[in-house]
Amino acid sequence: MKTLLRNGRILDPSQNMDEIGSVLIENDQVVEIGKIEDLSDIDEVYDCTGFWITPGLVDMHVHLREPGDEHKETIISGTQAAAAGGYTTICCMPNTSPPLDNPAIVDFILDRAASPEAGGVFVAPVGAITKGLKGEELSNLAAMKRAGIVAASDEGFPIQNSQIMNRAMVFCNQIGLPIMAHCDDSNLSKGGSMNEGAVSAMLGLQGIPRTSEEIATMRNCLLSLHTRCPVHIMRVSTWGAVEIIRLIKSLGAPVTCEVCPMHFVFTEDDIGEFDTKFKMQPPLRTKVDVELLLQGLQDGTIDCIASDHSPHASHEVDVPFDEAPFGASTIEATLGATLTYLTHRGILSPLETIRKLSTMPAFILNLDGGTLKPEDLPVAQVTVIDPDVEWTFDRNKSFSKSKNTPFHKMKMKGKAVLTFSGSEIYRDAIYPAERYAIYI
Amino acid sequence: MNRNLIAIRTMPNDEITGLLDLAAEFKAKINAGEDVPSMKKTVIGLLFFENSTRTRVSFEQAAFYLGMRSSNFATSASSMTKGETLKDTILTLRHERINGLVMRHKSSGAPMLAAKHFGGPVLNAGDGQHEHxxxxxxxxxxxxxxxxxxxxxxxxxxxxxxxxxxxxxxxxxxxxxxxxxxxxxxxxxxxxxxxxxxxxxxxxxxxxxxxxxxxxxxxxxxxxxxxxxxxxxxxxxxxxxxxxxxxxxxxxxxxxxxxxxxxxxxxxxxxxxxxxxxxxxxxVENGVFVRMAAFYWCFGGQQS
Incomplete structure (x- = not known):
């Protein structure tokens, strides 16, 4: 089977390529990119004129909720949602029930992700740093690495004890496992449900101060500097955290970081009258923070954009604000929000956009993907994006089981229309039928 | 027209002064032994998720002066302890045809959620650190x-x-x-x-x-x-x-x-x-009269 993606704008940040050309996929491999002369034996053609052909998008931060919370999301629904969002590889977080802290659960997740009903995207599990996410004893990290985890993180239960984190970094560095750190000093954030600021004072909601994020960011950055362990800071939300990461990078620490679209699209003001769709962790901050996040994205301090897809069932969020869980369903809106708020506004060039959504995430976690170079890509991972299509996000059309999302009804410009993960193809309803031809 | 009384923050000034005038009027009438409006067929649910004697009694007294019946839901004895959500408690009261709801809750913003599901007037008797x-x-x-x-x-x-x-x-x-x-x-x-x-x-x-x-x-x-x-x-x-x-x-x-x-x-x-x-x-005394005014206003009554 030979599939030709014809005449698109090829954006491959791994080789700084931005040129018009074609991509040839044979069975489940990318075999050629650029000006393709030999068009014999082509079975199907997707006309990509005006579209971008990019390395498959890589989402470092996804909650698939399985095992344990299948009413929120399953590996099947979550991977289908990922494919629709333009992703070909996603990293699933360990705060499942039971937690992803041993090799048996790694096997379970990889098996489910490979099942025929799943979305076909590649799932790269992230294992818990400590047993039961309790922040006390280290998990069997080496065994989990053999089973297939690509990083270690205690995610939403960040390790408070600096010595445990220090030892985790020393050991993870030894076995070549990056650490992903959600940075929060829980004594400062305890009981809070939104950004500590003017809006929380007005609404009478307990605030989460920016210091809870920044102190933990600084600690993890310093531990990385001194242990040399690669540390990826998750979901940066404050201007102070951006400054800390800029500083620690200048000192040569192996630190990288991500931002989530909620944090550059929305602010604390969007909570309005206690709207739980906007309850995030870390919380939505202020306009000043958004400005500095955009600056950090532009100057490269912020390496990646991740969805932090955190699905919840509708009954779980139809509760008073302080009782609602943090997070929302975002994986199908992340590319659209990024293109609309960053690329079309000139914050990021198209090539930089794809670098932050694909090449950098793959590079940081040593994943296959993030490139279109046939020799570096064992299995095809390609996304085709219509950068100019205008559409409205509709949660009722989403593949995710969770309809709890702040992006509902948002007008967006740009969408993934085709996603190739190995031999699996997701073709969005928006892709024009007349642009497809089959010759078998 | 039914109204909610949830937050002073979002109320127009004329509604606030109207309520204060109405309360003064009710006080004068009660003190003079004159009739106040009768809202005989109205049943008020008092839903206190936090302990409060003074505020609850004040609302009960206000309801009594207006001839309303008030029904107490002691939350420790209710279904909430069996894991029922706030939404379902509110829906239950709605379909038991409770006409209005007085609610106190530990969470800021909870009365807005109640109002979304209740349909009738919701009076905030204190929500978290938000408003009273x-x-x-x-x-x-x-x-x-x-x-x-x-x-x-x-x-x-x-x-x-x-x-x-x-x-x-x-x-x-x-x-x-x-x-x-x-x-x-x-x-x-x-x-x-x-x-x-x-x-x-x-x-x-x-x-x-x-x-x-x-x-x-x-x-x-x-x-x-x-x-x-x-x-x-x-x-x-x-x-x-x-x-x-x-x-x-x-x-x-x-x-x-x-x-x-x-x-x-x-x-x-x-x-x-x-x-x-x-x-x-x-x-404390005026609390009763403003709550009378609040009930009357929430159920669509105007200043006479």
Missing amino acids: PTQALADALTILERKTSLEGLNVSIVGDVEHSRVARSNAWLLDKLGANVRLVGPRTLLPPHPSMLPGECYDELEEGISGADVIICLRLQRERMAEGMISSIGEYASLYQINADTLRFANPGCLVMHPGPINRGVEIDDVTADGDSAVINQQ
Whole structure:
């Protein structure tokens, strides 16, 4: 089977390529990119004129909720949602029930992700740093690495004890496992449900101060500097955290970081009258923070954009604000929000956009993907994006089981229309039928 | 037309003054032994998720004066302890044809959720640290009976402002009706970012109540010590207690108010609480009349 993606704008940040050309996929491999002369034996053609052909998008931060919370999301629904969002590889977080802290659960997740009903995207599990996410004893990290985890993180239960984190970094560095750190000093954030600021004072909601994020960011950055362990800071939300990461990078620490679209699209003001769709962790901050996040994205301090897809069932969020869980369903809106708020506004060039959504995430976690170079890509991972299509996000059309999302009804410009993960193809309803031809 | 009474913050000024006028009218009628409107077929659900005797009894008394029936839902005995969500409790009451709901809840914003699912009027009897609108109305009525207008009055709200729904509702109401609001307390108990709240913050009592026409004391919760917000009850009292000594800084004839329950000897001393300037019992009394007005208004009644 030979599939030709014809005449698109090829954006491959791994080789700084931005040129018009074609991509040839044979069975489940990318075999050629650029000006393709030999068009014999082509079975199907997707006309990509005006579209971008990019390395498959890589989402470092996804909650698939399985095992344990299948009413929120399953590996099947979550991977289908990922494919629709333009992703070909996603990293699933360990705060499942039971937690992803041993090799048996790694096997379970990889098996489910490979099942025929799943979305076909590649799932790269992230294992818990400590047993039961309790922040006390280290998990069997080496065994989990053999089973297939690509990083270690205690995610939403960040390790408070600096010595445990220090030892985790020393050991993870030894076995070549990056650490992903959600940075929060829980004594400062305890009981809070939104950004500590003017809006929380007005609404009478307990605030989460920016210091809870920044102190933990600084600690993890310093531990990385001194242990040399690669540390990826998750979901940066404050201007102070951006400054800390800029500083620690200048000192040569192996630190990288991500931002989530909620944090550059929305602010604390969007909570309005206690709207739980906007309850995030870390919380939505202020306009000043958004400005500095955009600056950090532009100057490269912020390496990646991740969805932090955190699905919840509708009954779980139809509760008073302080009782609602943090997070929302975002994986199908992340590319659209990024293109609309960053690329079309000139914050990021198209090539930089794809670098932050694909090449950098793959590079940081040593994943296959993030490139279109046939020799570096064992299995095809390609996304085709219509950068100019205008559409409205509709949660009722989403593949995710969770309809709890702040992006509902948002007008967006740009969408993934085709996603190739190995031999699996997701073709969005928006892709024009007349642009497809089959010759078998 | 049914209305909710959830937050002073979002209420137009004419609705606030209308409610205050209505409450004054009801008070005059009750005191003169005249008839007030009868709302005989109306059943009110009193849903108190937090303990409160004074506010609950005040709403019950208001309902009684209007001829309404009130039905108490003691939440410890209700289905909430069996894991029922707030939404389902509200839906149940709605379909039992309870006409209106008075709710107190530990979570800020909970009455908005209740209103979304209930359909009929929802009256907020205190939500978390957000608002307690009928308390603010009672306080305003009490001031108006003595000062004729709120315009230009200096009102100092003293104590644990950050955690107080009474402080927020009062600040909004007094500010909207033209008073100069000051929020006074130690910095650990003042909102760290007060720019979207009405009023000016003061951390020194003398300055905060200097020239005050009204002082509203707030109750100090003892758990603030364990949370590191105050060092000791004694130190707090020495810095922020309203007593004869500190009242010298206020204007002559300054009213001293307290939403209760009082910690005598902490935020206010014994002599002042029972003294001539204190109007604490009048606040309680007016609470009944503003709640009558609130019921009448929420069910579509107008000022006669």
